[in-house]
Amino acid sequence: MARLFEYQSKELLSKTGIKIPSGKVCETPEEVKRYAEELGKPVVVKAQAWFTGRASVGGIKFADTPAEAEQFSRNMLGKTIKNFTVSKVLIEEKINIKKEMFASLIIDDSARAPVVIFSGTGGTGVEEIAAENPDAVVKMPVDINAGLKSFEALNLIRGLDINGKQLLQVSNVLCKVVAAAKKFEARSVEINPLVITEEGVTMAADGRITIDDYAVFRHPELGIDYARELDNPPSELDIIAYDIEKNDYRGTFYFIQLEHEFNRGDNFVGFHGAGGGGSMMSMDAVQRKGYKLANFCDTSGNPPASKVYRAAKIIMAQKNIDGYFGSGSGVASQEQVNSARGLVKAFIENNLNIPAVVRLGGNLEEKAVEILETYTKDRIPAPVEGYMKDDTADHCAERIDILIKEYNPVKDLKQLEIGIKNINHEFDTMTGKVQFDHKACADCKDKVCVDACDPKILKFEDDLPVLAIDPADAKKGKCTECLACELECMMKGNNGCYVHLPIENID
Secondary structure (H helix, E strand, C coil): CEECCHHHHHHHHHHCCCCCCCEEEECCHHHHHHHHHHHCCCEEEEECCCCCCCHHHCCEEEECCHHHHHHHHHHHCCCEECCEECCCEEEEECCCEEEEEEEEEEEECCCCEEEEEEECCCCCCHHHHHHHCHHHEEEEECECCCECCHHHHHHHHCCCCCCHHHHHHHHHHHHHHHHHHHHHCEEEEEEEEEEEECCCCEEECCCEEEECHHHHHHCHHHCCCCCCCCCCCCCHHHHHHHHHHHCCCCCEEEEEECCCCCCCCCCEEEEEECCHHHHHHHHHHHHHCCCEECEEEEEECCCCHHHHHHHHHHHHCCCCCCEEEEECCCCEEEEHHHHHHHHHHHHHHCCCCCCEEEECCEECHHHHHHHHHHHHCCCCCCCEEEECCCCCHHHHHHHHHHHHHHCCCCCCCCCCCCCCCCCCEEEECCCCEEEECHHHHHCCCCCHHHHHCCCCCEEEECCEEEECCCHHHHHHHHCCCCCHHHHHHHHHCCCCEEEECCCCCCC
């Protein structure tokens, strides 16, 4: 899910007609002071962060003067609170609250429907409210097509100590919460507290919205550049990985950086899983051997070799990891040769200088392990071992432990030259280019690249490899980016083929 900050959530609530306090998001203390002066009244300074309970850790402060607001913001901006570095604060008018309430909509998987939840008491989590006073919390499923009707909202909140005009105002807010969730395809909308002011106005004093990550592409107006649910801002590698996933629908690639600063020898490994359950089991296994995870990564759902390649490159972009541990489901249904080829290309291009153990259980596992071990042997400094479905995650964890302890990294490792020098023929793929050096191809005796191409999109023309289909079809996906042409050319040919798979901000 894509979390929105409070100020973003309130903007969306306001667009649906829900009243919010006057306010502005600021990035500098000086900007805070100017806006507080402009308001000319007491304000509240709120750190914009993806966690609740901000007041208890100094993330919400009330200021009577612009100078006080400036100082409070100075204490927040740039500071790390609960692993979240604050880059923005929301400055709002201080409102006089008469009553606090709680209103939300969530997608309830068990009900298979959106569910409206309301409490006549607010300010804390609805779970705590329900535990102390179960009768104070009401909820009802909502018809996804019809939405919430006014009479349904009124009936839901009757008897919760809301009377007269406020009863109509609050029921109207609930209807608009449902409308906002539908309009922006939200997984959840929460207003806590929804307040009635001393002046009799019902408004959202706080608001949090999360957008379904599968719907983000339909809402460019929201400006969401990262659709993952984290309690901290995404790292540079998180964003790079998400950009790959959102632009390539083939299979799954999920990457989360768990640690950002550590030294070589601190026992951090880059983790590469395949499938949720198997990955969890494998993470437990390697942690039992005393290692910590620098990241979580999952490439499953039969991704192309190009996607596995990019995942591996991002994992290896984490400085100071001591090993590369790949292990997921023991019997994955995806073609493991694709995973093996992606890993081989990434390991060779990075001139891998840390041990790698990869469990490739599933379809064509024997061939996958052969590719992984044979194609990297004598081409990179570090040892690479492949395992299959009958090899347990614990055994693989034991092997990575032994290899890390035995391996001495090469000092002053040289960066390899990547790609081919003379490009005489190339064509676009879905996420990159296939390139040929026909001079090298002319001197090649084995001509293995065409035979290695399972989709049969290559042919020989004047004894040289060229594209055999319409270039537009290759770009649309007829070229599956399996990497076989490049790797077979590297092993048995004359290094005349290269698949260029750019990764923005990594290469």
